[in-house]
Amino acid sequence: MTSSIAPRETRIRRALDHLRNETTDEYDRITGFRATDFTDPVIAARERDLVFGRVPSIVAHSSELPKAGDFMTLQLPRNKVIIVRQRDGGSKVFVNLCRHRGALLEEQEKGRCRLFSCGYHRWSYDTNGELRTVTRGSTFGEIDRSRYGLIELPSQERHGFIWVVDDADATIDVADWLGPEMDDALSQYGLQDMVAFQAEGFDEPVNWKIMQDAFLDGYHIQYAHPNTAAKHVHTNVQAFEDWGRHCRFIAPRKTIDRWIDEDPGDLSLAKHVIETHFLMPNSTLLRQPDHFQLLTFRPHPKDPGWSRMEMRLIVPRCEVSGMDEGTWSKIWAKNWKILLAVLHEEDFPLLRGSQAGMESASAGPMLLGRNEVANHVFHRELHRLVSPADEADRAVDGADDRC
Ligand code: FES
Numbered sequence: 001m002t003s004s005i006a007p008r009e010t011r012i013r014r015a016l017d018h019l020r021n022e023t024t025d026e027y028d029r030i031t032g033f034r035a036t037d038f039t040d041p042v043i044a045a046r047e048r049d050l051v052f053g054r055v056p057s058i059v060a061h062s063s064e065l066p067k068a069g070d071f072m073t074l075q076l077p078r079n080k081v082i083i084v085r086q087r088d089g090g091s092k093v094f095v096n097l098c099r100h101r102g103a104l105l106e107e108q109e110k111g112r113c114r115l116f117s118c119g120y121h122r123w124s125y126d127t128n129g130e131l132r133t134v135t136r137g138s139t140f141g142e143i144d145r146s147r148y149g150l151i152e153l154p155s156q157e158r159h160g161f162i163w164v165v166d167d168a169d170a171t172i173d174v175a176d177w178l179g180p181e182m183d184d185a186l187s188q189y190g191l192q193d194m195v196a197f198q199a200e201g202f203d204e205p206v207n208w209k210i211m212q213d214a215f216l217d218g219y220h221i222q223y224a225h226p227n228t229a230a231k232h233v234h235t236n237v238q239a240f241e242d243w244g245r246h247c248r249f250i251a252p253r254k255t256i257d258r259w260i261d262e263d264p265g266d267l268s269l270a271k272h273v274i275e276t277h278f279l280m281p282n283s284t285l286l287r288q289p290d291h292f293q294l295l296t297f298r299p300h301p302k303d304p305g306w307s308r309m310e311m312r313l314i315v316p317r318c319e320v321s322g323m324d325e326g327t328w329s330k331i332w333a334k335n336w337k338i339l340l341a342v343l344h345e346e347d348f349p350l351l352r353g354s355q356a357g358m359e360s361a362s363a364g365p366m367l368l369g370r371n372e373v374a375n376h377v378f379h380r381e382l383h384r385l386v387s388p389a390d391e392a393d394r395a396v397d398g399a400d401d402r403c
């Protein structure tokens with residue numbers, strides 16, 4: 001290794017050393033957790049309010065709403081929402097509810113429109129949220145229309161994603177939430193110039209944290225995915241950066257194996273690793289050698305035993321890929337199909353089983369090992385958000401270990 005080597009290559013070599021030595025980065029302790037963390041409706045309500053109602057999380061890639069009037073609807077943990085592209089190129093997020101008598105304003109999952117028009121008494125709203133039409137206004141009576149536009153949630157577009165805080169009274173500052181390290185990392189990837197080739201949501205009978213945990217976990221690969229992911233990625237080898245709220249880690253792909261015995265010198269090993277970003281509170285962003293995958297996990301608005309996972313395959317646009325449209329589509333469609341098969345045939349059945357197990361009355365305490373670093377970061381930071389300040393500090397100091 002030379003001193004002129006890029007910092008990323010240094011991190012990759014740290015992962016390679018772990019592979020050579022059969023080691024991995026470790027957290028400073030084992031911690032315990034309880035089954036009720038995944039089943040208790042009181043805990044679930046605190047998470048909805050104190051996590052999703054306070055901090056930014058990703059709801060879409062910007063490319064999913066390319067033109068003015070493009071919209072999508074979503075169930076967030078606290079609000080049903082419409083995300084809509086504005087005429088000025090920006091985006092806004094509104095509560096999907098008519099201000100007359102509260103009908104669900106937009107029923108379609110996706111579409112393009114000039115106005116949102118309520119099916120009950122046909123009030124209509126501009127895509128910027130202004131109340132445009134009160135039908136039979138002369139008999140309805142005078143109202144101050146400026147007070148009855150759609151309710152807007154704080155949202156911001158940054159690094160190619162639309163971020164939202166799920167509370168109309170909150171404020172949003174994505175850069176501040178990401179912190180300098182993660183904001184800088186994301187700013188270098190050009191995600192805003194890429195396109196979401198495919199985005200799909202899956203409603204699963206599994207708590208959102210069980211889902212999120214599984215997609216930060218480098219320990220299960222060879223056991224749960226022996227014939228798929230484990231053929232390509234090493235198990236239990238991670239070179240880690242803990243940035244306090246978010247984290248990032250490098251895991252070696254099996255194509256790196258030649259360099260276990262040989263010295264790669266200054267050669268870039270970037271194509272031999274996957275770099276995972278945990279974006280607190282609920283996203284995993286995987287940087288593959290030539291594309292990204294974003295996985296998000298959202299609690300159900302009522303039931304702790306359900307959540308929605310969304311998966312996005314974010315790739316360089318066809319125009320810059322050097323491929324013709326047919327080849328480009330075929331390659332990414334095949335990639336998507338492989339991802340879906342692993343999810344549906346391998347991860348989801350296991351995770352449904354975890355949720356079923358957690359519903360056992362006498363589940364007993366369970367453990368996160370020192371090798372499960374990203375899971376520690378997730379639970380540590382979650383605890384900081386949902387616990388009163390003094391309790392969170394104690395937990396971070398290790399005084400609240402429950403193993
Ligand atoms: S509830 Fe929407 S117009 Fe009456």
Ligand SMILES: [Fe+2]
Pocket residue numbers: 214220224225347
């Ligand atoms: Fe998995």
